[in-house]
Amino acid sequence: MSTPAFTLYGDRRSGNCLKIVYAADWLGLGYRFVDVDIMTGESRTPEFLTVNPAGQVPAVDFGGGKTLAQSNAVLLYLAANTALLPEDPFLRAKVNEWLFWEQYNHEPYVAVCRFHMVYQGRSADEREAWRVERAEAALDHMEAQLAGKSFLVGEALSVADISLLAYTRLAGEGGFDLSTRPNLSAWISRCETALELKPAAA
Missing domain, CATH: 1.20.1050.10 (Glutathione S-transferase Yfyf (Class Pi); Chain A, domain 2)
Structure with missing residues (x-):
């Protein structure tokens, strides 16, 4: 079984999280989805804040200390050098x-x-x-x-x-x-x- 390209911390009902899911699935990128219940404060725990100090989802951990938040920033990173981002x-x-x-x-x-x-x-x-x-x-x-x-x-x-x-x-x-x-x-x-x-x- 291949190693996931990243771990996505998010809420499956959130459009901002779904953006990452849509892009990753289209690109064929494997990932692990960790559910975070924003309504019960799970995005404010000390553990989560090490991934995203802003306490928001989505947050992505690429390993090796590389984490990224803000859905559109993640989209741009995933789409680099792919058909989802124009070359022009x-x-x-x-x-x-x-x-x-x-x-x-x-x-x-x-x-x-x-x-x-x-x-x-x-x-x-x-x-x-x-x-x-x-x-x-x-x-x-x-x-x-x-x-x-x-x-x-x-x-x-x-x-x-x-x-x-x-x-x-x-x-x-x-x-x-x-x-x-x-x-x-x-x-x-x-x-x-x-x-x-x-x-x-x-």
Whole structure:
């Protein structure tokens, strides 16, 4: 049995952790997944803080004292010199542009609304109105940007798609309706096919 390429500490319901799973599986990288229950403080234990002092998941241990956190940073590391990261410098910069946008304009709104509903059991009506508004704007932005395009950057799947897919395909769990966004829905289906994922529940 081959030695895992890394150990991934994470929560299987977290989109930020699923990003790493999607990329590693597509790349054929072996890894060990260690479940961390963020709701019971397992990401704040002294043992976990040696892997990621920020106390957040995902956190990846590559062995030999090499650890890495922040999901998009891990994606970029795994994708180096693979088809998931364009060779062209400008296209690579466009990938980074989407990764930065995801963490600033998408994740704090789409993902947090989902967190409130999935993890905390709130109803859609109990979501914060200002956060919902920004999440809807983020989804609308993606809908517009995907017009006439198969993927976010270039003509092939990249880590930009994987990064945005993780929470977008689960947006329904945060109370968002994707059925009125045909470009976004088609892109989700396209990415799920490329990554061999079962379609997310409506």
